[in-house]
Amino acid sequence: MKASIYRGLLKQWYGDHVDVTSSSSSANRITPGNGHGNRVAGSNDPHLFFIANGSSVLSVKANIPEENQEEENKEEGLHNKIKLYSKTGLPAQQAFSSLHESLLFSSPSPSFGEIQNISFNFHKGQQRIASIDEYGVTNISILDHSDDPSSLVSVKSQILLPAANGKVKCREEGWAGLCFGDEENEDLLVSGHLFDKCLSLFDLQAPGGPKILRTQKCANMLTSIHMQNIPQSSSSSPLLFTTEYNQLAIYDLRVAGYASCIKRLTPSTSWLYGIGVGEGVVAVGGDSRTLSIYEARRSWSLKASWSNCLKHEIRGVYFSKVSKELCFVAGVDAEVIVGEWEKGGGTANHFSCLRVDSRWIGLCPSSLPKEDTIYGTTAQGTVYLVQNASKMYNTPDPSDPASSTSALKGHRGVSKVDDE
Numbered sequence: 001m002k003a004s005i006y007r008g009l010l011k012q013w014y015g016d017h018v019d020v021t022s023s024s025s026s027a028n029r030i031t032p033g034n035g036h037g038n039r040v041a042g043s044n045d046p047h048l049f050f051i052a053n054g055s056s057v058l059s060v061k062a063n064i065p066e067e068n069q070e071e072e073n074k075e076e077g078l079h080n081k082i083k084l085y086s087k088t089g090l091p092a093q094q095a096f097s098s099l100h101e102s103l104l105f106s107s108p109s110p111s112f113g114e115i116q117n118i119s120f121n122f123h124k125g126q127q128r129i130a131s132i133d134e135y136g137v138t139n140i141s142i143l144d145h146s147d148d149p150s151s152l153v154s155v156k157s158q159i160l161l162p163a164a165n166g167k168v169k170c171r172e173e174g175w176a177g178l179c180f181g182d183e184e185n186e187d188l189l190v191s192g193h194l195f196d197k198c199l200s201l202f203d204l205q206a207p208g209g210p211k212i213l214r215t216q217k218c219a220n221m222l223t224s225i226h227m228q229n230i231p232q233s234s235s236s237s238p239l240l241f242t243t244e245y246n247q248l249a250i251y252d253l254r255v256a257g258y259a260s261c262i263k264r265l266t267p268s269t270s271w272l273y274g275i276g277v278g279e280g281v282v283a284v285g286g287d288s289r290t291l292s293i294y295e296a297r298r299s300w301s302l303k304a305s306w307s308n309c310l311k312h313e314i315r316g317v318y319f320s321k322v323s324k325e326l327c328f329v330a331g332v333d334a335e336v337i338v339g340e341w342e343k344g345g346g347t348a349n350h351f352s353c354l355r356v357d358s359r360w361i362g363l364c365p366s367s368l369p370k371e372d373t374i375y376g377t378t379a380q381g382t383v384y385l386v387q388n389a390s391k392m393y394n395t396p397d398p399s400d401p402a403s404s405t406s407a408l409k410g411h412r413g414v415s416k417v418d419d420e
Helices: 067-076 401-409
Strands: 004-009 048-053 056-063 082-085 098-106 115-123 126-133 138-145 153-161 176-180 188-193 198-203 211-217 222-228 239-244 247-252 261-265 272-277 281-286 291-295 301-306 314-319 326-331 335-340 351-355 360-365 374-378 382-387 414-417
Touching: 048 115, 048 360, 056 115, 056 382, 098 138, 098 153, 115 176, 126 176, 138 188, 176 222, 188 222, 222 272, 239 272, 239 281, 247 272, 247 281, 272 326, 281 314, 314 360, 326 360
Parallel strands: 272 314, 351 414
Antiparallel strands: 004 382, 048 056, 056 098, 082 414, 115 126, 126 138, 138 153, 176 188, 188 198, 198 211, 222 239, 239 247, 247 261, 272 281, 281 291, 291 301, 314 326, 326 335, 335 351, 360 374, 374 382
């Protein structure tokens, strides 16, 4: 089964006839947000996802064209103009057969600022989406199937949680992040704020409603958060991974206070932005453009390093759910690559790259198990959906000299939007 790349334009903010290739037409309809914020979240439906813009969240339902329709589009030239670089390049990007959008909610509170991160959770038949704004205020929306035919899903109820410092809101605007626990700890939610240097752990199923279990002060400014249980580690409880300036901190949630930090690693001398957790490993990257992978069962020792994997800073890391040797790395610009992280080491022909029309404002993998689907949205309002994303990776053929030559000249297997 091959990878499939689909794209379409958001009409909610851009209308029906906007030329996204024109710089004058964008009109800043999607707010810029923080450079390493993530304003896209998948759901338990592979074709339904959510996008945040300003203080609003939009639900988007993407319908994929059938195979016969794809062939008709190719014959009629209706699909997007794409150049394939290299003999084994990525498949051509195709237009969605339809893209349905509806406003999920907007400004749940007068003091709510620009949303920086959103996260989706499906627990005991209940759909929940959490969003956090630039002041650290968290909004949890319980979703329900909408009775309105023009709406995809509706908000059944909303809960506002305090900022990461336990106060109503943080004093300064800045990056803020949150994440739900994994399958074994879905009742937990962690939030944090860049300038406040503080984490809050919430119990969402506490009697009387969600409450703060505890707060945790951090040594440096927070830039990303990820919570997941790793069986190969010495801890049987969920571990919380955070990037704090140039450090990767690992917390044991069973322990309170400063003793909860079981490991602090310094993979770089500059800012870190992205965390990815795989099977017994955790990867981290940032300004240095180097992906560092640490192994849990060896006391978090460095297992591999992938130098200069992107042209610009790393903002997101995701391990493949299908092939454990593959990972996806996204930059602050307009590209996402997939490659063999253990064979990285700066070797250019060990990855394939997808480039889009403008910088990512959000990128996330599917929450469904054993499925490599990636959702993304760019600053120009284009929505991308990549099915079987691990198949974007093209294993280099050592017997093919053209393969090595093209890899040294640039990104191998690049799919790029035509500038014409």
